[in-house]
Amino acid sequence: xxxxxxxxxxxxxxxxxxxxxxxxxxxxxxxxxxxxxxxxxxxxxxxxxxxxxxxxxxxxxxxxxxxxxxxxxxxxxxxxxxxxxxxxxxxxxxxxxxxxxxxxxxxxxxxxxxxxxxxxxxxxxxxxxxxxxxxxxxxxxxxxxxxxxxxxxxxxxxxxxxxxxxxxxxxxxxxxxxxxxxxxxxxxxxxxxxxxxxxxxxxxxxxxxxxxxxxxxxxxxxxxxxxxxxxxxxxxxxxxxxxxxxxxxxxxxxxxxxxxxxxxxxxxxxxxxxxxxxxxxxxxxxxxxxxxxxxxxxxxxxxxxxxxxxxxxxxxxxxxxxxxxxxxxxxxxxxxxxxxxxxxxxxxxxxxxxxxxxxxxxxxxxxxxxxxxxxxxxxxxxxxxxxxxxxxxxxxxxxxxxxxxxxxxxxxxxxxxxxxxxxxxxxxxxxxxxxxxxxxxxxxxxxxxxxxxxxxxxxxxxxxxxxxxxxxxxxxxxxxxxxxxxxxxxxxxxxxxxxxxxxxxxxxxxxxxxxxxxxxxxxxxxxxxxxxxxxxxxxxxxxxxxxxxxxxxxxxxxxxxxxxxxxxxxxxxxxxxxxxxxxxxxxxxxxxxxxxxxxxxxxxxxxxxxxxxxxxxxxxxxxxxxxxxxxxxxxxxxxxxxxxxxxxxxxxxxxxxxxxxxxxxxxx
Numbered sequence: 001x002x003x004x005x006x007x008x009x010x011x012x013x014x015x016x017x018x019x020x021x022x023x024x025x026x027x028x029x030x031x032x033x034x035x036x037x038x039x040x041x042x043x044x045x046x047x048x049x050x051x052x053x054x055x056x057x058x059x060x061x062x063x064x065x066x067x068x069x070x071x072x073x074x075x076x077x078x079x080x081x082x083x084x085x086x087x088x089x090x091x092x093x094x095x096x097x098x099x100x101x102x103x104x105x106x107x108x109x110x111x112x113x114x115x116x117x118x119x120x121x122x123x124x125x126x127x128x129x130x131x132x133x134x135x136x137x138x139x140x141x142x143x144x145x146x147x148x149x150x151x152x153x154x155x156x157x158x159x160x161x162x163x164x165x166x167x168x169x170x171x172x173x174x175x176x177x178x179x180x181x182x183x184x185x186x187x188x189x190x191x192x193x194x195x196x197x198x199x200x201x202x203x204x205x206x207x208x209x210x211x212x213x214x215x216x217x218x219x220x221x222x223x224x225x226x227x228x229x230x231x232x233x234x235x236x237x238x239x240x241x242x243x244x245x246x247x248x249x250x251x252x253x254x255x256x257x258x259x260x261x262x263x264x265x266x267x268x269x270x271x272x273x274x275x276x277x278x279x280x281x282x283x284x285x286x287x288x289x290x291x292x293x294x295x296x297x298x299x300x301x302x303x304x305x306x307x308x309x310x311x312x313x314x315x316x317x318x319x320x321x322x323x324x325x326x327x328x329x330x331x332x333x334x335x336x337x338x339x340x341x342x343x344x345x346x347x348x349x350x351x352x353x354x355x356x357x358x359x360x361x362x363x364x365x366x367x368x369x370x371x372x373x374x375x376x377x378x379x380x381x382x383x384x385x386x387x388x389x390x391x392x393x394x395x396x397x398x399x400x401x402x403x404x405x406x407x408x409x410x411x412x413x414x415x416x417x418x419x420x421x422x423x424x425x426x427x428x429x430x431x432x433x434x435x436x437x438x439x440x441x442x443x444x445x446x447x448x449x450x451x452x453x454x455x456x457x458x459x460x461x462x463x464x465x466x467x468x469x470x471x472x473x474x475x476x477x478x479x480x481x482x483x484x485x486x487x488x489x490x491x492x493x494x495x496x497x498x499x500x501x502x503x504x505x506x507x508x509x510x511x512x513x514x515x516x517x518x519x520x521x522x523x524x525x526x527x528x529x530x531x532x533x534x535x536x537x538x539x540x541x542x543x544x545x546x547x548x549x550x551x552x553x554x555x556x557x558x559x560x561x562x563x564x565x566x567x568x569x570x571x572x573x574x575x576x577x578x579x580x581x582x583x584x585x586x587x588x589x590x591x592x593x594x595x596x597x598x599x600x601x602x603x604x605x606x607x608x609x610x611x612x613x614x615x616x617x618x619x620x621x622x623x624x625x626x627x628x629x630x631x632x633x634x635x636x637x638x639x640x641x642x643x644x645x646x647x648x649x650x651x652x653x654x655x656x657x658x659x660x661x662x663x664x665x666x667x668x
Contacts (some may be wrong), residue, residue: 012196027255027257177204302373367419368447
């Protein structure tokens, strides 16, 4: 939220400087009025606007893999917030609320002042306005459709002042001032809100003077010069006798009408707005300075890794399942045929279905990538080998380059009990990029399977692959040395999180400390809870050569969750910087934070809560919730829900908590 406010204030400052330098002295009062109200409103919207067409594109191609490619599975953190938990507010929000309440109280007090004046005066009702005569006073101002005049205002001045205030009423000037009064409540800390209101108030007087003085310019001079002033200290009324404005009003009355050609000055807004839009559109982009150079790697990768066999088995299973459904409807077929099909289906199901997979971040013994058999840290070795495999096999599709396609493809797959890759799910910005990512993963070699609690298990692993258009091949970024970033997965010495100085495995300690920091500082935004907003925020940042956090980037389902994730990361302590080849280097790091709402259930722990989730079936095959999240919503043809006895009749004990059945669209 703070960056948003700073951007709003910066934009407002630029707009005000343009107004004071180019427009303030011109007599285009109505145009200036629209400019001030319009630019203030635009300044509050601009920070949210991201225009794809304004993002920088470089014609030549290289691909970059930011750090979050390599360690997202290892450092994933899931937070479950109980909706009925204790209400908490951070101190900046407390200060903001106190200021807003005081500003609101001041507005109420000013309205009460006007109410008292009305009650003490004599009220007369006319067709277009209400006149309130204040006893023993020289006050003169208007507020909405009411004109307040003191009984000591001279009779010869009465009609001219009345005409002046009627201009304010007819042009609804009070609405402008009330708008800025509201802005002074929600942004009481912003001095430019007060400046904007002051400028608009000046314009109101200039507009009214110009209207009245069309035929009586000398009388208007005389009126302004001869007053004994009495003013009300109320910021949202159009007051006639305001000492600070008299000189400016006289100057403007004497000023020659500006030439129409000078209206072209307003065109200066066009490049300014384009620059602001360019800035806001680039703000969330990932930089390509952390890309890695594709080199020829000598590792041998077996062509047949079992992935194709797995796909064929699943395809065969689905074909037999469809055949069985067809035969059930064909009453001429005998039961033995169905029995034989059931046996084949059971055999294939046993081949396809493995024990419940364990996430890579939680499994006790990760799968062993070929070449990592003797590694001291098999987890880090796995990620390094994965990176090398992607680097070697990566090939940016030519068709995607021509179309300017880029973005991130998220992948999720399982390394089963046989060490083979299966159940690949992926989602990306375009099918061309998805197909390239799938091709890379299909070429993964057979591995030694992971183990958990002494048993061989399947291990789920997720990794996003980033496709980015950037510099030409002759300008590839370096991958080592003090002047470049080195990914967390391959840096010689990772940054040292405070408290990990004496740990033997500083990489593992870093990840553990990071998760502990997030859990400790996490605060689910109340507004996000009320709107039932949840999902995962992918965060990337750099731990600089001085150990300070910088270059924070994030992407999530909603700005509220992104702001909370940013707040958590910005509270990270300074660290001992990472080192590579004997020199301090910048180390990019990423971590996805999952926001998930969960109703409070007394006496239930996390595992029990998870076990109460329904079972999910996609095209007749049971999937996990994580796999379900990888499905593109546009690919879903239909969805149905079974509950209670209906679910248990079809699925037995497995369906006791309900079953969600999803059918995907058939590919053309």
